[in-house]
Amino acid sequence: MQVYADNAATTKMSRTAIAAMLPCMETTYGNPSSLHTVGQRAAEALLAARETVADCLGCEAREITFTSGGSEADNQAILTAAHLGEAKGKKHIISTAFEHHAVLHTLKKLEKQGFTVTLLDVHENGMVTPEQVAAAIREDTCLVTVMYANNEIGSIMPIAEIGAVCRAKGVLFHTDAVQAAGHLHINVQEQNIDMLSLSGHKFHGPKGVGALYARKQIPLSTLIEGGAQERGKRAGTENLPAIVSMAAALREACDHMEENAAKVSALRDKLIAGLSQIPHSAVNGDGKHRLPGNVSFCFEGIEGESLLLLLDEKGICASSGSACTSGSLDPSHVLLAIGRPHEVAHGSLRLSLSEENTEAEIDYLLREIPPVVAYLREMSPVWKDLVSGKKSFLL
Numbered sequence: 213m214q215v216y217a218d219n220a221a222t223t224k225m226s227r228t229a230i231a232a233m234l235p236c237m238e239t240t241y242g243n244p245s246s247l248h249t250v251g252q253r254a255a256e257a258l259l260a261a262r263e264t265v266a267d268c269l270g271c272e273a274r275e276i277t278f279t280s281g282g283s284e285a286d287n288q289a290i291l292t293a294a295h296l297g298e299a300k301g302k303k304h305i306i307s308t309a310f311e312h313h314a315v316l317h318t319l320k321k322l323e324k325q326g327f328t329v330t331l332l333d334v335h336e337n338g339m340v341t342p343e344q345v346a347a348a349i350r351e352d353t354c355l356v357t358v359m360y361a362n363n364e365i366g367s368i369m370p371i372a373e374i375g376a377v378c379r380a381k382g383v384l385f386h387t388d389a390v391q392a393a394g395h396l397h398i399n400v401q402e403q404n405i406d407m408l409s410l411s412g413h414k415f416h417g418p419k420g421v422g423a424l425y426a427r428k429q430i431p432l433s434t435l436i437e438g439g440a441q442e443r444g445k446r447a448g449t450e451n452l453p454a455i456v457s458m459a460a461a462l463r464e465a466c467d468h469m470e471e472n473a474a475k476v477s478a479l480r481d482k483l484i485a486g487l488s489q490i491p492h493s494a495v496n497g498d499g500k501h502r503l504p505g506n507v508s509f510c511f512e513g514i515e516g517e518s519l520l521l522l523l524d525e526k527g528i529c530a531s532s533g534s535a536c537t538s539g540s541l542d543p544s545h546v547l548l549a550i551g552r553p554h555e556v557a558h559g560s561l562r563l564s565l566s567e568e569n570t571e572a573e574i575d576y577l578l579r580e581i582p583p584v585v586a587y588l589r590e591m592s593p594v595w596k597d598l599v600s601g602k603k604s605f606l607l
Contacts, residue, residue: 214527215573219414219505220363220391220564221531225461226416232460233418236453244450245441254452261459265423268466269408270399277424277432277442278455282390283314284435285409285424288446289386290318290357292426292433293407294327296384297354303327304352306345310334310549311359312388319357328352334549337498338367346377355384360392360408364546364562365497366506368396375404384430390414390422394465395473395504400425412458415465416566421454472567476504479565479574483507486578490585492598492607496547496560505565510552512607513595514559514588522584528577531562555594556606 216224236257242250244258259273266273279285290305297303307319309331319329332344345356356378361368371387378385386407389398394415400408407430411422426432438447465472480502484495487509496508511519516532523530532544543557552560563577589595597603 213573213576215576216529217563217565217569217577218529218531219566220562222413222419223416223566224568225418226464228464229417229457229461233453233457236456240452244452257456258450258452261456264459264463268462269425270401271425272428275425275428277426277445278450279422279424279446280420281422282388282409282411285422286312286314286388287318288424288432288435289407289409289426290315290355291435292430293355293384293386294322295433302352302354304330304350304354306330306332306348306353306356308332308334308340308358310338310362310546311357312363312390315357315359315388336551338362338365338496338550339498339501340369342370342373342377345374349381349383353383355386357386357388360387360389361396361503362497362546363391364544365508365550366503367497368501368503371405372403379404391503394462395469397469406430412454412461415461417458417461418454421451421458473504475567476565479569479571480505480507483563483574483577487581490582492605494607496550496552507563507565509561510547510556510607511559511561511585512556512605513592513598514585516558516560518588519561519584522588523581526580528580531564532560553606
């Protein structure tokens, strides 16, 4: 059996998304900036996609800028806030210790330019509180950037409450919603969000396309120079097939969000309950405020990379953490942030489900994963030390 359980890394494109893309390659293929009829048809398709994305987020179409993905949108949002803050003498930014590297690396870049960054500690359950944010805000704070839901452990942050704190303090609030868009309800007005990033391939759209919501009062900084596209804020001919396809995928995901979440959450809970029976294991992330499809575990005494390779031989596609750092031998910064020791963090497994997964597939995962964990432990010198009492169990 083949089981794809790595939907947090990327999702399979839906038929709806593929169908929406094809006309932009065959008939509506013009450049949206061209004045002739073919170009204006493309411009109309581009506007319709922008309106669709805006409707899904609860904002105006002119507040949506199309990007190459979530990483670019994160960069543009953070650098915009930094430039605006610097102009007012405010060079302090607040974020969390377990953000995506698109955020963390951008913040490191700004630190080299004289900005001060406060990374909030993450609680053991993978949560950051509004009270932490409020306590960290200073007179010179220009931005708070907190992810909507964590890409590795699935914890969902209290975004509306954090946004309310920032709004009351007059500080811009950005959220990386790459894992949340299409899976959780989003309304940027109700949730006090000033800027939000998303990526099409996380909700059955195409790769290489995303969007940045920025409240209309925020003048975006331009990352790519060279043309007047996207209201002059992102040069380059728009990738119309991908944009239209992403909008269709987001619309479909939002229209079926409630039923999809109910199905996927039930599969998730069954999988968590089953894997929890493995001795000396621990689920990562909050038990209640959790993405519908996220299952994250640590198994003491094994290496996550070996686990992934053996599971792949059994047709199980999984991950040990973020796809962007899967080539690294270092333990996940997310797991370290929630207090997992290095030796435990190395033995991590992330299974991320979608509505396309079935109960039979969950049964297969529960049948195959425990013996693989046991097999790896039998070969592990660390496990032998733990069993013999030379070392103490941490889980």
